[in-house]
Amino acid sequence: MGLLIKGQWQDRWYDTDKSGGEFEREGAQLRNWITADGAAGPSGEGGFPAEKGRYHLFVSLACPWAQRTLIFRKLKKLEDVIGVSVVSPYMLEHGWTFNKDEGSSGDDLYGSEFLHQIYTRHRADYSGRVTVPVLWDRERECIVNNESAEIIRMFNSAFDDLTGDGQDFYPQELRGDIDATNELVYQNVNNGVYRAGFATSREAYEAAYHRLFETLEKLEQRLGNNRYLTGARITEADWRLFTTLIRFDAVYHGHFKCNKQRLADYPNLWGYVRELYQWPGVAETVDFHHIKTHYYASHKHINPTGIVPLGPELDYAAPHGRG
Numbered sequence: 001m002g003l004l005i006k007g008q009w010q011d012r013w014y015d016t017d018k019s020g021g022e023f024e025r026e027g028a029q030l031r032n033w034i035t036a037d038g039a040a041g042p043s044g045e046g047g048f049p050a051e052k053g054r055y056h057l058f059v060s061l062a063c064p065w066a067q068r069t070l071i072f073r074k075l076k077k078l079e080d081v082i083g084v085s086v087v088s089p090y091m092l093e094h095g096w097t098f099n100k101d102e103g104s105s106g107d108d109l110y111g112s113e114f115l116h117q118i119y120t121r122h123r124a125d126y127s128g129r130v131t132v133p134v135l136w137d138r139e140r141e142c143i144v145n146n147e148s149a150e151i152i153r154m155f156n157s158a159f160d161d162l163t164g165d166g167q168d169f170y171p172q173e174l175r176g177d178i179d180a181t182n183e184l185v186y187q188n189v190n191n192g193v194y195r196a197g198f199a200t201s202r203e204a205y206e207a208a209y210h211r212l213f214e215t216l217e218k219l220e221q222r223l224g225n226n227r228y229l230t231g232a233r234i235t236e237a238d239w240r241l242f243t244t245l246i247r248f249d250a251v252y253h254g255h256f257k258c259n260k261q262r263l264a265d266y267p268n269l270w271g272y273v274r275e276l277y278q279w280p281g282v283a284e285t286v287d288f289h290h291i292k293t294h295y296y297a298s299h300k301h302i303n304p305t306g307i308v309p310l311g312p313e314l315d316y317a318a319p320h321g322r323g
């Protein structure tokens, strides 16, 4: 695990000394947008029109942020439009790799060994963390965007004329609610589990733990009144929460010490996660082998033996009762 400094790979873990033991996630740097006509989006530059076969995703099946993009690729019928390469679940001294023996699909475009080579192909002197997901433009040979929250917004609407799919997971009338929910869920749940798991001081861990479970309790209540987070209609807020919830009992409960309760102990959240898992196409984006192997075998400072636990045995395909 490491980062690029002026195009050179450095094997280095997150520095939590400067923040009193708190894990602070770096913001994504590459923020251009694909739009229907290639006009500039909310950030970055234009010149990335929606086209079939032009864009490619580099993802990890272990990563909750990357899984968001795979879910939107499925839901928005983009499988024939946008290609995908999957990295190996192990993220060790070279960061994400394309080692096929370890479960990577390989880099179908350039045959790279490591994901950091995609970042330096984008810019030879790139500095920063080498994260998934990456949305790549084959024509201009550059990264369009490496922020999942923005990639799913592009997938939600930019390709609609090509695919004929008009489903909208960010409808105008719910945007205020969706944005507020996303903020709460990002801070305390999506990133909250990492803040608990990567904390290197007791104070930082405990603060993250309490915020996480207070928020899960609020969401549990909300899902007692509403089928989905912002009402009767499923939106991007639900898909953003889902990718953390589906990992909760398998990884975050044990490995990240988020163990006040299992997700399976919250009746509404537990039914809700199963409903979303059973949504057509979504289970195909969930790979528990990659998920468990990545976390337990890559974070050697948390789990030095690298042993991947066998359990838990949970049935996400059981009837969800949310009708």
Ligand SMILES: N[C@@H](CCC(=O)N[C@@H](CS)C(=O)NCC(=O)O)C(=O)O
Pocket: 001, 002, 027, 028, 060, 062, 063, 064, 065, 066, 129, 130, 131, 132, 133, 146, 147, 148, 149
């Ligand atoms: N803001 C990014 C975060 C992506 C992210 O942190 N991905 C993790 C995998 S779960 C990663 O690649 N980490 C490598 C690193 O931090 O060096 C997004 O949502 O797209």
